[in-house]
Amino acid sequence: MKPFDYTRADDLQTAQRALHEGGTVIAGGTNLIDLMKLEVMTPGAVVDISRLDLNDIRDHDGGLYIGAMVTNSDLAADLRVRRDYPVLSRALLAGASGQLRNKATTGGNLLQRTRCPYFYDRDTSCNKRTPGSGCAAIGGELRNHAILGTSDDCVALHPSDMAVALRVLDAQVEIESLDGTRHLRPLDDFYRLPGTTPHIETSLEPGDIITAVVLPKPTGGQQSYRKIRDRASYAFALVSIASVINARDGKIENIALAFGGIGARPWRDTRVEDMMRGQTVDDQLIQKAGDLLLSDARLLEGLEFKADLVHRLLSSTLTEAVQ
Amino acid sequence: MNTNLTVNGRPHALDLDTRVTLLDALRDQLKLTGSKKGCDHGQCGACTVLVNGQRINACLSLAVMHDGDEITTVEGLSSDGRSPLQAAFVRHDGMQCGYCTPGQLCSATAVLDEIARGWPSHVSADLEGPVELTREELAERMSGNICRCSCYPGISKAILSVAEDGTVHREAAE
Known part of the structure; x- marks a missing residue:
């Protein structure tokens, strides 16, 4: 690990100033420390925000206000989340291990880096790690990679389960800017697609800090999180679906679907939802939904299996929802 | 520092x-x-x-x-190396080389506490209901601890035995 200066922030402003000066914040550290050990990330200054007073979950406009330092364990176990947003509890519990969930925070989970093995391997080229160096993943071994939202410069996958559930719930990220103002930003505006600048992953400006995630009023409906992975536990998603579905007599009244394991960011395609609304669930509709979702997919060699998994997961999710 | x-x-x-x-x-x-x-x-x-x-x-x-x-x-975990979990690991052969055992013991100690607090897991059928520590629940909750000797049957038995009767007699370790 490269040497670095460590400071503990006593207030947000200290952290923001350090960020503005090029520092890196650390909260749970479960991803950052790993990357620092491998020298994939080599921050000169690390600012510890883990003790900032951002760790409560409170009722907010009929929804929930989740402080950025709430741990994944505490969020998954929160009784309001378990009752009103079960898809979020399920997604959190489907991710990582008990030890990691105790350290990982809500804000840190959003900002975790891709697990693309080429990003981790400093002996290979990676535009995310070293801008302009090329992408060894394209033409390399592909499995935990994206098929939607990718570019010729990057096929990295956003690995979070939590963020997929947040996307389906229309959660917003609360950001405080250096001047002290706070605003809410939807996840699709928060995450940038790679394009020609895959090293820029979010729309955060220097000095911006995530203070919370805000969930809107619960909408009811049947919620589920389904995740396919290479082993039964403690593995990243090959494909996952977060769903909130209202159905009656086999017909979909309302539906929201977000996908993990396929997108450069937590993936949602409202065209698919619009197409299914008011329709009766049958094999034809499921096929059509999958085809529409994947109409822009780039199935590089080694990733073709994800198309099959998407169709199958859609099938089980929709079939169960109308039963 | x-x-x-x-x-x-x-x-x-x-x-x-x-x-x-x-x-x-x-x-x-x-x-x-x-x-x-x-x-x-x-x-x-x-x-x-x-x-x-x-x-x-x-x-x-x-x-x-x-x-x-x-x-x-x-x-x-104990002053004499014989906490109920430690004794149960000995009794049920919860190790071979023993390298992972300290981590297994600390993790299992926390798992029992998490169960007592009603934390659900990925395999819990009901997010809001009481948690019963089945073999499947245990495997999920302990998935962050790997045993390369693959002593999982013994590890599971040991933890389940402590969860079932709360304490394990000290003699069991001998």
Whole structure:
């Protein structure tokens, strides 16, 4: 690990100033420390925000206000989340291990880096790690990679389960800017697609800090999180679906679907939802939904299996929802 | 950097390089070598310790971030190495080489506490109902601890036996 200066922030402003000066914040550290050990990330200054007073979950406009330092364990176990947003509890519990969930925070989970093995391997080229160096993943071994939202410069996958559930719930990220103002930003505006600048992953400006995630009023409906992975536990998603579905007599009244394991960011395609609304669930509709979702997919060699998994997961999710 | 840690009830004042992980501070500075370094990347769980009562991977945490924290390592689970879980691991052959055992023990100690608090898991059928510690629940909850000797049957039996009757007789270890 490269040497670095460590400071503990006593207030947000200290952290923001350090960020503005090029520092890196650390909260749970479960991803950052790993990357620092491998020298994939080599921050000169690390600012510890883990003790900032951002760790409560409170009722907010009929929804929930989740402080950025709430741990994944505490969020998954929160009784309001378990009752009103079960898809979020399920997604959190489907991710990582008990030890990691105790350290990982809500804000840190959003900002975790891709697990693309080429990003981790400093002996290979990676535009995310070293801008302009090329992408060894394209033409390399592909499995935990994206098929939607990718570019010729990057096929990295956003690995979070939590963020997929947040996307389906229309959660917003609360950001405080250096001047002290706070605003809410939807996840699709928060995450940038790679394009020609895959090293820029979010729309955060220097000095911006995530203070919370805000969930809107619960909408009811049947919620589920389904995740396919290479082993039964403690593995990243090959494909996952977060769903909130209202159905009656086999017909979909309302539906929201977000996908993990396929997108450069937590993936949602409202065209698919619009197409299914008011329709009766049958094999034809499921096929059509999958085809529409994947109409822009780039199935590089080694990733073709994800198309099959998407169709199958859609099938089980929709079939169960109308039963 | 000056850092105060309370480890197994004893206070320690350390002067640490910022890069030192909690695991290295415990092993190299405090000579508490029970906590093991396996993968050093949070994947194997051999370094699991309790921080303020919660299990974490000590290899993925900077020691300087734990100023003022209370840490329990395997050495602190009991004064004589025979906590109910430790005795049950001996009784049910919950180890072969033993390298992962300190992490398994710390993790299992926390799992029993998490169950008592009603935390659901990925395999819990009902998010809001009471949690019953089945074999399937245990496998899911212990998935952050790997045993390369594959002593999972013994590890499971040991933890389940403690969960079932609350205590294991001390004689069992002999």
